[in-house]
Amino acid sequence: MAKRKSEFGLKRPFHELGESMFLPHLSVDCVIFGFHEGSLKVLLLQWKDGPWCLPGGFVKHEESIDRSAIRILKERTGLDAIFLKQFHTFGDPDREKGKRFKKGWISKRFVTVGYYALVEYSKVFPQPDQLSSACVWWDVQSIPDLIYDHKQIVALALNTLRLSLNDHPVGYNLLPSKFTMPELLRLYETILGQELDRRNFQKRMLSLDILIKLNERKTGGAHKAPFLYRFDKKKYDRAMKQGLNQSW
Amino acid sequence: MAKRKSEFGLKRPFHELGESMFLPHLSVDCVIFGFHEGSLKVLLLQWKDGPWCLPGGFVKHEESIDRSAIRILKERTGLDAIFLKQFHTFGDPDREKGKRFKKGWISKRFVTVGYYALVEYSKVFPQPDQLSSACVWWDVQSIPDLIYDHKQIVALALNTLRLSLNDHPVGYNLLPSKFTMPELLRLYETILGQELDRRNFQKRMLSLDILIKLNERKTGGAHKAPFLYRFDKKKYDRAMKQGLNQSW
Numbered sequence: 174m175a176k177r178k179s180e181f182g183l184k185r186p187f188h189e190l191g192e193s194m195f196l197p198h199l200s201v202d203c204v205i206f207g208f209h210e211g212s213l214k215v216l217l218l219q220w221k222d223g224p225w226c227l228p229g230g231f232v233k234h235e236e237s238i239d240r241s242a243i244r245i246l247k248e249r250t251g252l253d254a255i256f257l258k259q260f261h262t263f264g265d266p267d268r269e270k271g272k273r274f275k276k277g278w279i280s281k282r283f284v285t286v287g288y289y290a291l292v293e294y295s296k297v298f299p300q301p302d303q304l305s306s307a308c309v310w311w312d313v314q315s316i317p318d319l320i321y322d323h324k325q326i327v328a329l330a331l332n333t334l335r336l337s338l339n340d341h342p343v344g345y346n347l348l349p350s351k352f353t354m355p356e357l358l359r360l361y362e363t364i365l366g367q368e369l370d371r372r373n374f375q376k377r378m379l380s381l382d383i384l385i386k387l388n389e390r391k392t393g394g395a396h397k398a399p400f401l402y403r404f405d406k407k408k409y410d411r412a413m414k415q416g417l418n419q420s421w
Numbered sequence: 422m423a424k425r426k427s428e429f430g431l432k433r434p435f436h437e438l439g440e441s442m443f444l445p446h447l448s449v450d451c452v453i454f455g456f457h458e459g460s461l462k463v464l465l466l467q468w469k470d471g472p473w474c475l476p477g478g479f480v481k482h483e484e485s486i487d488r489s490a491i492r493i494l495k496e497r498t499g500l501d502a503i504f505l506k507q508f509h510t511f512g513d514p515d516r517e518k519g520k521r522f523k524k525g526w527i528s529k530r531f532v533t534v535g536y537y538a539l540v541e542y543s544k545v546f547p548q549p550d551q552l553s554s555a556c557v558w559w560d561v562q563s564i565p566d567l568i569y570d571h572k573q574i575v576a577l578a579l580n581t582l583r584l585s586l587n588d589h590p591v592g593y594n595l596l597p598s599k600f601t602m603p604e605l606l607r608l609y610e611t612i613l614g615q616e617l618d619r620r621n622f623q624k625r626m627l628s629l630d631i632l633i634k635l636n637e638r639k640t641g642g643a644h645k646a647p648f649l650y651r652f653d654k655k656k657y658d659r660a661m662k663q664g665l666n667q668s669w
Contacts, residue, residue, distance in 0.1 A: 199446065238532060264480070284480075284486060
């Protein structure tokens with residue numbers, strides 16, 4: 174990496190500055206999912222000299238890894254205080270095959286902690302970092318080649334998100350505050366990547382006891398317009414913490 | 422830590438030796454669960470000078486974190502090639518409050534990667550390490566005070582194990598190769614810490630399509646003795662990898 178003005182405004186190369194600011198050998202990578210027009214997207218960065226990668230960064234000496242992830246996410250999306258979930262740490266010594274940094278702390282082996290987030294697509298203003306030329310949404314079905322093990326990281330994040338639907342609710346912050354059952358169904362189908370049975374879905378969803386059915390329909394007049402629902406935020410939050418009712 | 426013969430037979434203090442052998446700032450802690458006489462146990466070490474802790478260790482420069490966990494587990498239990506699952510990385514800078522090491526790499530902040538394992542109680546021969554005076558099984562309901570954040574680590578491992586029952590089978594290597602439905606039920610009840618409905622359990626379990634019902638009963642004679650089952654290992658392994666049928 175050439176000498177350039179760092180993000181801290183200093184004229185020291187990043188690999189020198191990094192050594193004094195961050196823990197060695199440890200990074201954070203974020204898989205940021207968004208939901209838009211019925212498809213699931215993931216936010217990717219493109220380096221100025223080529224490859225695509227996940228938005229990531231390093232852990233400051235006095236910073237928790239969770240705070241590092243929040244900071245990185247805020248830098249890339251402008252979003253604050255959103256749902257971020259650590260899902261796996263990737264620690265294969267060969268995970269950065271073909272690493273292009275040849276000197277300094279950044280050339281060393283890094284173990285990376287993976288986080289994923291579900292964000293409101295419309296509220297995100299993707300911002301490339303100083304090393305990147307682009308920061309854009311890709312459809313998860315058609316992401317480009319990624320550096321290192323980043324494709325595996327995305328795959329595992331998606332799998333974790335899918336499995337999490339068995340234990341935790343999803344939808345708050347992704348849907349409008351009032352939504353219909355078909356809208357909620359569509360969100361689940363998009364995340365799971367498969368069609369679901371409408372009746373079973375509705376029955377299961379209502380049994381979770383996290384929804385409040387409103388005395389309103391989607392459109393004023395039509396008789397068959399679907400009813401609107403909103404989340405019971407207290408029960409939703411409890412389910413996020415404790416998990417949904419066990420199926421056993 | 423006083424100078425002592427290290428585990429590598431060298432007369433150098435551990436904090437010097439460690440610096441050259443291991444990645445800085447990174448450790449691994451293992452929550453090892455065993456099932457015995459209808460209760461869930463966890464394996465704990467006691468330091469020679471006092472507190473109880475989880476069996477843990479460090480990551481060699483050329484070693485994957487998974488291999489580190491396997492090595493540590495083998496050192497403590499004698500067990501090879503068992504099911505070990507990474508569940509969370511703990512990276513709060515204050516997690517080691519009251520740390521007693523004052524110099525060298527070991528006095529620095531450590532981020533620790535947590536793994537849990539389910540092992541066959543009867544096959545484990547707990548072995549204290551060179552810094553410990555005891556390595557024994559404790560009932561998860563009544564573990565002693567633990568150093569640092571180790572109690573939180575145990576709690577999260579247990580919670581992860583419980584949630585995992587929604588997505589993955591359990592029992593292989595914990596039960597005899599042929600077992601009855603009541604024995605399998607007891608294992609689930611023990612892990613979940615609650616009683617389950619016998620009929621619902623049997624129905625759900627059979628629907629998972631991982632069991633083979635044998636044409637044998639538990640005891641030769643009695644007419645009401647329960648049937649024996651074994652796991653369909655191919656389907657069991659697939660379910661471990663891909664997850665059980667989604668409930669959505």
